[in-house]
Amino acid sequence: xxxxxxxxxxxxxxxxxxxxxxxxxxxxxxxxxxxxxxxxxxxxxxxxxxxxxxxxxxxxxxxxxxxxxxxxxxxxxxxxxxxxxxxxxxxxxxxxxxxxxxxxxxxxxxxxxxxxxx
Amino acid sequence: xxxxxxxxxxxxxxxxxxxxxxxxxxxxxxxxxxxxxxxxxxxxxxxxxxxxxxxxxxxxxxxxxxxxxxxxxxxxxxxxxxxxxxxxxxxxxxxxxxxxxxxxxxxxxxxxxxxxxxxxxxxxxxxxxxxxxxxxxxxxxxxxxxxxxxxxxxxxxxxxxxxxxxxxxxxxxxxxxxxxxxxxxxxxxxxxxxxxxxxxxxxxxxxxxxxxxxxxxxxxxxxxxxxxxxxxxxxxxxxxxxxxxxxxxxxxxxxxxxxxxxxxxxxxxxxxxxxxxxxxxxxxxxxxxxxxxxxxxxxxxxxxxxxxxxxxxxxxxxx
Numbered sequence: 001x002x003x004x005x006x007x008x009x010x011x012x013x014x015x016x017x018x019x020x021x022x023x024x025x026x027x028x029x030x031x032x033x034x035x036x037x038x039x040x041x042x043x044x045x046x047x048x049x050x051x052x053x054x055x056x057x058x059x060x061x062x063x064x065x066x067x068x069x070x071x072x073x074x075x076x077x078x079x080x081x082x083x084x085x086x087x088x089x090x091x092x093x094x095x096x097x098x099x100x101x102x103x104x105x106x107x108x109x110x111x112x113x114x115x116x117x118x
Numbered sequence: 119x120x121x122x123x124x125x126x127x128x129x130x131x132x133x134x135x136x137x138x139x140x141x142x143x144x145x146x147x148x149x150x151x152x153x154x155x156x157x158x159x160x161x162x163x164x165x166x167x168x169x170x171x172x173x174x175x176x177x178x179x180x181x182x183x184x185x186x187x188x189x190x191x192x193x194x195x196x197x198x199x200x201x202x203x204x205x206x207x208x209x210x211x212x213x214x215x216x217x218x219x220x221x222x223x224x225x226x227x228x229x230x231x232x233x234x235x236x237x238x239x240x241x242x243x244x245x246x247x248x249x250x251x252x253x254x255x256x257x258x259x260x261x262x263x264x265x266x267x268x269x270x271x272x273x274x275x276x277x278x279x280x281x282x283x284x285x286x287x288x289x290x291x292x293x294x295x296x297x298x299x300x301x302x303x304x305x306x307x308x309x310x311x312x313x314x315x316x317x318x319x320x321x322x323x324x325x326x327x328x329x330x331x332x333x334x335x336x337x338x339x340x341x342x343x344x345x346x347x348x349x350x351x352x353x354x355x356x357x358x359x360x361x362x363x364x365x366x367x368x369x370x371x372x373x374x375x376x377x378x379x380x381x382x383x384x385x386x387x388x389x390x391x392x393x394x395x396x397x398x399x400x401x402x403x404x405x406x407x408x409x410x411x412x413x414x415x416x417x418x419x420x421x422x423x424x425x426x427x428x429x430x431x432x433x434x435x436x437x
Contacts, residue, residue, distance in 0.1 A: 034180075076251075077250060078352075
């Protein structure tokens, strides 16, 4: 159980739905540990500011999280949380272990720039 | 300046020292604001189990910091976290703090408790391989190294206790330490030395981390002989202490060579109405209990200062 204010993903099907229904998605896959908590808190803080991005978490030890743990993009990762950034259903970036707010903002700004539709 | 943005006291940092100061100041009915750049709880949230906090048999750091925060809020303390400080003026009677969003706060007293952060080695490959074999938390990442040979860098209590803990997962743990002796307590040294899965490389430092997708080896240098070598390993856990978050205070308050704030016995610094507490101060020990104690002293001293200030202001108004 992740005690965060983020929306929780409980299954692979929910993850699939989240990334297919939303253009920009950030999923933090971790535990309630010291390297993960600061990343959840940063995401909670940024949720209001980055309205064009959907923020989720998923328990690392949930068997359904195998869809994240087995991504080719996380090969070599040996530190939680695994944070995955999806655009249009595809992984565009993945990070391992704790990240600073500045590092997260940099990725969000680079990968999820707001698109202005004519 | 007065109004909503003026406080009796502003506390910078929301670790155990800052939260304790917030609890004491608010309970004394002083209008108090805690400004925090990172996660509320500071280094405390990085501790999985605290078994020596008096009155509490066992608790994890995240929960303890949550309780402290709740206590501070219940007494009316305001807390703003995940902020960025852009300006701090401490010399005048009215202290002024500016944030990156343009907010300006003023107060009669300021308590500095910005805490510290884990020290990194600062060597080649460390940043690139963090989370790919290099870790600073054994309870978080230890299970990735089941049956593998890993290293632990450091020689204090954390390093040796975590080395012992990591033998639950790793087949072999090599402790690399820069001195010929450990700084840890005797019980921790004994436990590590008696563990058959732990061996030691003393008087040596890691000079670089190597690997493409993940850590493959480390470069080591013996500080006595100058001899260099390479050790194959898939995991490296670094526990080499903390550095104080005091860079933004350089030139404003007295810092020692380690960047720690030099304080008097009442936690005051050399500016009237300014105090410091917690891991940022020049002290020998870094414990939750010592941070809480320093936060208490700083808050009581700040309360007394604010009372005196009010009397002086009242007298001046009457003249």
